[in-house]
Amino acid sequence: MNIKLIVEYDGTNYHGWQIQPSGETIQAVLEKAVAAFLGQSTRVTAAGRTDAGVHALGQVVNFFCDREFDRHRIRRALNALTPGDIAIKEVERVPDSFDARRDGRSRVYEYRILNRAAPSPFYLTTALHVHDALDVDAMKGAIRFLEGEHDFSSFQAAGCDAVHAVRKVYRTSLDQRGELLVYTIEATAFLRHMVRNIVGTLLEVGRGQRSPSSFAELLEAKDRTKAGPTAPPHGLFLMEVKYE
């Protein structure tokens, strides 16, 4: 049977999702837990390969096993076999054809910013602290240019192995949510560091160092050197992966 998991993790202590030659990864910890439960080495596939320090509230993972299990039993067992910073939120049996990565139709990411003078003990590793007052209206003006299908070369990390940089953005918004300023973007798929590069550039707009309309020019330019710096990973969350 093919098992789909919805997984939450605090990425602070991990070298990202994907198994690396050195350094602990979410994938490695999860594969160890699944292997301990099933009694055999098992590959798990994730919808999004998050970078080091990036978090997830809705990562989607699937794996195959050749016995039948109750889904609540799988959830309890995997939660018992993973450390506290990784949690299996939901377990569902899916058709054998389902592949968490290939079948994902869109991904939703959030980038969380704590915009106030004082730092907060409660967001040290889960939001970017920005103490300068930000011009939120200007930032909202800038992100409007991202909606729709564009070539995102200007926001693509060097070393990204994507065949082309055209991505379709379904929605993008910036909202105050309690103490946090939350940037949300939903797109078919993302280039390496794309959200963090957008946020790093957006913060320049918020600080008045760049105009909102410069976002339109950036998309035209297709030149990474013209955009702002990459925002740090710890404000970024993979929120949801949508399937047909």
Add this chain to the structure above:
Amino acid sequence: MNIKLIVEYDGTNYHGWQIQPSGETIQAVLEKAVAAFLGQSTRVTAAGRTDAGVHALGQVVNFFCDREFDRHRIRRALNALTPGDIAIKEVERVPDSFDARRDGRSRVYEYRILNRAAPSPFYLTTALHVHDALDVDAMKGAIRFLEGEHDFSSFQAAGCDAVHAVRKVYRTSLDQRGELLVYTIEATAFLRHMVRNIVGTLLEVGRGQRSPSSFAELLEAKDRTKAGPTAPPHGLFLMEVKYE
């Protein structure tokens, strides 16, 4: 001059507010920072003496200094001199007669519960995880009996040195806020472990082990042995202290 601070802290790594013979406390760390800034040993007074593991988003503190300082400079200096799990949110000059503890007219506490099957990596030390489904309506029925002036002996920890156990509860509510079930209580002052004993008993109502009206009987009984267990400290937050 008399300086009032609003302080946030993550209480996880501290033996509570008050200076102890052994074990680090919030008060000790704050007094060290104030002494380093002023260049002389200085006592700080807090509105609420939170227990080990309890957090604060709105602890109020005051201290005296004999020189004049800009309040932004004090905030920046104290934030630089304290570790990341303690933050000085606001600094205000107040009349010399102001005393954070004595002048507090009411205190607002929150107790945060994550009520779902799976644990969460993001609330390991900042909410109580309850995996059983809770009857929130029954819990709301129970807390209504707490409003107004009552003798809270049934909810008072052994060893509490209060002269009497009568306290006035201004408001008490239970609300779903995003993923969290949040219990809020505002009262003139609190007995030792009072909020945690209320929550521990309230969880018994939520699990159907005790009726909502048993809360009325508990207030009548004035007997700690009749109430439920003390809920753990890590779900509790001192939110606000109100002054005239």
